[in-house]
Amino acid sequence: MGNGASLALPASAALADAEARVERRVGAAILELSSISLAFGGVRALSDVSFEVREHEIRAIIGPNGAGKSSMLNVINGVYRPQQGTITFRGVQRRDMVPHEAAAMGIARTFQNIALFKGMTVLDNIMTGRNLKMKASVVEQALWIGRARREELANRAKAEEIIDFLEIQHIRKTPVGRLPYGLQKRVELARALAAEPTLLLLDEPMAGMNVEEKQDMCRFILDVNEQYGTTIVLIEHDMGVVMDISDRVVVLDYGRKIGDGTPDDVRSNQAVIDAYLGVAR
Amino acid sequence: MTFFFEVLIGGLLSGVMYSLVALGFVLIYKASGVFNFAQGALVFLAALTFVGLKEQGLPFPLAIAVTLAVMIVVALLTERWVLRRLVNQPQISLFMATIGLTFFLEGLTQAVWGSNPRALELGITDQPIDWLLDRTGVVVSQFDLVAAVVAGVMVAALAVFFQKTRIGRGLRAVADDHQAAQSIGIPLQVIWAYVWAVAGFVALVSGLIWGARNGVQFALTFTALKALPVLILGGFESVPGAIVGGLIIGAAEKLAEVYLGPMVGGGIEGWVAYVIALLFLLVRPEGLFGERRIDRV
């Protein structure tokens, strides 16, 4: 299943999963993190963390607050530079990432505290996600001719596909600052999807949502993974969600990895229970 | 060699004058997080009010007292009408409001007292200190020395105030986070009123010294601008930084003018301070004594 090869969205995006479910074929490792250590001044955020993420899978990162989960995502897409360790993405090994290079290589993400551009509408925010596809020069843009015009309209069409997919047509011209929290999170997901990423990093996508909103978000995440084959790494606290939708789980505690495996493995891992899960129910 | 020392000392002493103005900025920034562009206008207002009152015949001490009262009233009104309404706005809005305040105060001052340049007599002469001249051949004006001493005393007093007193701590809390300070019961408005009043007093002292040095005229408002490079070097929140920054900028400016100026035709005093500040910003944005900020994502 080509990942991001086509956003040719079948009209059946919103139809029941039963009809559109495609077998997910989990492939080889697409992202490998090796002995990552990250410290801020005297604070060790991550210590010697290694794991890999396989293509087309949904990988969850869980752990108590302060375990270093967000820091891990920040390392993957270059917001933080680790002091030690390497990152290998699609076969290319490097010491660290630079954010816009990560974006160019097909990594997109959402943030824990919503990093939408508050001064712009929903549609504009999603269009920013398309910026890497727009090559027209400033002069062409000023004159609204040629490449600038074509690109703008073509990318508008793509953005609209995502708007349809995530069912946010009714708010496309609303300034994002006016939206309720749950919708803002959805818009942030839309912006990340707009880049047609190979790897999608989601930082607590369901935080602060009620049950219905969580169900919607789960559905969208699963759809993204099935429809476009996007590999997903997600940080999440809701264990029900994690167990339901993820293929494999990494557990962090105080910056160290204490568990790595399928949800069932992790659920019965004593170290994980002690540190985070509590008594297994 | 003597010439170099004279230039250096001249620079240091003019730096002291910058520091005086910078102190007013630091006070307000430290306590309310606002960069008060209007400090220069306050200096102007203080100087002109004092001179105007003396011209009306008031004796020196009374003129000082009345001017101080005027400064405090202006401070309180500013807090009540301007700052209070802008409590939660971003820093840049507050900055632009103080630019507006500058224009307003300039217009008001001149409307009341007229726009002719005036001289300000403080009774301290600008003559060289004789025993120094006799011993080392270096020319240092008595006036400059007095200014330096005054600045030193003020810095010491303010430093003690901020570190040791309860109000000082409250001020630092407010500078860090308005809402948090309010929520633990610190009376924001009272604190701000205090701070602006003290800044007004600092403006008065600066105004007297600058006015005596350069005459009281409209250009005094632009001393505010000269304080900016000082603050960048010293850090916006540091009282000792204002002094150190002022000394460095004052000395560097004079030395640059004398030694580098002739290479490009002179007149570089107007902008060399900014270029120094700019280079500094690229290397150490928080200043020599400032605090590093880390942004969390």
Added chain:
Amino acid sequence: MLYREAGQFKTSYAADQQIFPIRQDRIAVVAVLLVAFVAVPLVASQYWFSAILIPFLIFSLAAVGLNLLTGYAGQISLGTAAFMAVGAFAAYNLVLRIPGIPLLVAFVLAGGFAALVGAVFGLPSLRIKGFYLAVATLAAQFFVVWALVKFPWFSNHSTSGVITAQKMSLLGMELDTPREKYLLTLTIVVLMALAAKNLVRSNIGRAWMAVRDMDVAAEVIGFRLVSTKLIAFAVSSFYCGVAGALYAYAYLGTVEPEGFTLDLSFRILFMIIIGGIGSILGSFLGAAFIVLLPVVLNVAVHGANDVLQSAFSFSLPASLTSNLELMVFGGLIIFFLIVEPHGLARLWQIGKEKMRLWPFPH
């Protein structure tokens, strides 16, 4: 009921992306342009052209430039006047030293020089933000003015750097009446404003707003901070440079470096604060306000003076007008920041929202 969008359905993205998607807006804009291009030249007096309309247009252009940099891209600049000075002196030197150069080419190249200078002084924005950046632009302001005075080549060795703009000629026609200068300025400003509107709704406009709103996220999405910021400085300075050239050629006729003061930079900043940060329309509204205010104040003070003179034989001091101007400016800035931080443009928008519902209350 006049301003409803009901019935205006867009059937293509191109239609939806128009600058003025609502039909009533389009009609209004066409009407305004007709008035500006046709009616005004027929009825306005010399005074109106030279003292009000032309400076209004020129300052609007500079305000648009500053708005692109500060309003859309979030980079504070106090050096606007310096970039205007570069434009003015560049145009002068181009016309002086390249005989036969077409006027518009000279203006475009002058803007180009201003853009270069702008990009250089914009380099600090790569490391510093907020009003530290304002300080860096102050360095630009003072340095440029000093350089233009210090190196006599710029002003063709005239005393204190004064230059007199050459006569303008376009397609063989001499442009020397106020009406002709007005039409030239109007055309240039309208075209450049249109270009600005195009920029802000395109990729670069979104890049600027993203960098303004949250630059870390912008980088993560793939925007290059360096080029986005430098392009902002360059484009903004281009606009200011052309405005500066027009300032010299179509307005004052004679300029000197010292005339491009910090005060002028502040004035243009005030225009965008009052008019609306992040709004092209706001730049025009703010410029109109700031250009008209001294005129209005002057009339008011003279009127009051006449009354006081005849009633009480008392006359106001001569400098009152200028001091009053300072006070009103300052007071208005504070007023707008408190009451409507998004300026006149937001008030305009609110007005339009009310118009949509009229005659219904909600």
